[in-house]
Amino acid sequence: MISTRFFALSRARIISIYRTQKCCKNAKMPDFLCSSLALYYFWRKINQTRTMKKIIICLFAVLALTPRAFAQSGEKKFALVGVGFYNLENLFDTLHDEGKNDYEYLPGGVQHWGTMKYTSKVKNMARVLGELCTDRLKSGAAVIGVSEVENKNVLEDLCAQPVLAERGMKYVHYEGPDRRGIDCAFLYNPRLFKLEKVLPRTLLLPR
DSSP states (O other), rough: EEEEOOOOOOOOOOOEEOOGGGOOOOTTTOHHHHHHHHHHHHHHHHHHHHOOOOOOEEEEEEEEOOOOSSSOSSOOOOOOOOEEEEEEEEOOOOOOOOOOOOOSSSSTTTTTHHHHHHHHHHHHHHHHHHHHTTTTTTTOSSSSEEEEEEOOOHHHHHSSSSSHHTTTTTEEOOOOOOOSOOOOEEEEEETEEEEEEEEEOOOOOOO
C-alpha cells in the first residue's frame, strides 16, 4: 500500500518521485515497501523546501500500484512516476449549489460567469494539467492534487477534456465545509494506480 499526502506548493511546482535503486538496495524488499520509502523521501524533500507555506490538501488516499506499472519478470525494474499539484483558481460551474455562497460565479453574478467563460476555463486548466511532468514523462503526471474546485461536476468536465480523457484520468473528491463551496481533490491515472480505499481527513492549521 502506498500512503500519499499532497502538499500545497507554489503554483505549477512539479514534484517527480524516483523509485531508484538507492532506496531499494535490498533485492528482497517488497515493491510496496520500496514505493512507500520513495514517497517518504518525497515528503522529506517537500518539508525542506522553504517555498512551502502551508498544507491545504485534506485528503488521504491509499493507493496500490497495479502490476502494469512494473515488469512481471523476476528481474528488478524501476520506474519514474510523476506527481504534481495545481491551484485551479475558482473553478466554478454556472449553477448554484444549495447552501453555498457561490453567487459571484453565476451568469448574473459579479463575474458574469456564463457557459462560454466556464468552458474556456475548463479547457485551459485541462491543457495545463496535461502538460505537468511531460518534460520527463510522455505520459505526464500519474497523480495530480488540485485545489479550488467547486464540486464533482467540474471534475467530470475536466476529466472529459481530450488531453486527460485519452489517459483515462479519474478523480477523488469530497465535499468540504468551505462557505463558497471550493474544495480540494486529486486526479489519478488508473493505468498506473489502482484506487482501493479513500478516507477524508480534516487538517487544522495553526493561525
